Amino acid sequence: MATEAGATVKSQIAEKNAEIAEVRARFDKMTAAVFLDYKGMTVENVTRLRAQFRKAGVEYKVVKNTLVKQALKGEAYSDKLKPVLVGMTGIAWSYEEPGAAAKVVKAFRKDGPLGEKLQIKAGLIEGSVIDAAAVENELATMPGKDELRAKLLATFQAPLQQFVALLNAPAQNFVYLLSAKERQANGE
Structure with a gap:
C-alpha cells in the first residue's frame, strides 16, 4: 500500500x-x-x-x-x-x-x-x-497590427504623392498658361 x-x-x-x-x-x-x-x-x-x-x-x-x-x-x-x-x-x-x-x-x-x-x-x-x-x-x-500597417503605408505613400504632384506641376501650369492665352486672344 x-x-x-x-x-x-x-x-x-x-x-x-x-x-x-x-x-x-x-x-x-x-x-x-x-x-x-x-x-x-x-x-x-x-x-x-x-x-x-x-x-x-x-x-x-x-x-x-x-x-x-x-x-x-x-x-x-x-x-x-x-x-x-x-x-x-x-x-x-x-x-x-x-x-x-x-x-x-x-x-x-x-x-x-x-x-x-x-x-x-x-x-x-x-x-x-x-x-x-x-x-x-x-x-x-x-492600435492593432492592421491599423499600424495602414498608418505605415500612408506614411510611405505621402512623399511619393507629393513627388508626383511636383512632377505634374510644370505641365499643369503650362496648360493653365495656354488656357489663359486662348481666353485673352478670344477677348474674354
Whole structure:
C-alpha cells in the first residue's frame, strides 16, 4: 500500500509540474496578459467571454494562484504580481496583438450590467506590470497590427504623392498658361 500511495503522490507532483510548465510556456510566448477577477459571473457569461476571447485569438484560462507564482518564480516582475494573485484569477494571454485581450475585456465590461462583474486585476506587457486603469485606458486603446500597417503605408505613400504632384506641376501650369492665352486672344 505504501508504494501505491507513493506512486499517487509522484503522479500528482508530475501533473503539477506539467501544469506549471504549461503556464510558464504561455507567459514566455505572450506579448501581453490580463489578470481578471470573474467573481459573481454566471457560467453563461463566462462562456460568452471565452468565445469572444477565442474570436480575438486570445487564450483564457482560470489558473490556481500558486501555480502562477511557481511558473513565474525568478522573473523580475513576479514580486509585483503577488498582490494580484489572490482570490479568483483568470488570465487572458495575447500572443500577436498586445491589446487584443484588453480590448475584449473592455468591450465585455461595457456590455450591460452582466459585464460589470468582470474586474481587471492587472496587466503584464513586456515584463512590466500595469494596473487595471492602464489596462482599460491604454492597453485596450492600442492600435492593432492592421491599423499600424495602414498608418505605415500612408506614411510611405505621402512623399511619393507629393513627388508626383511636383512632377505634374510644370505641365499643369503650362496648360493653365495656354488656357489663359486662348481666353485673352478670344477677348474674354
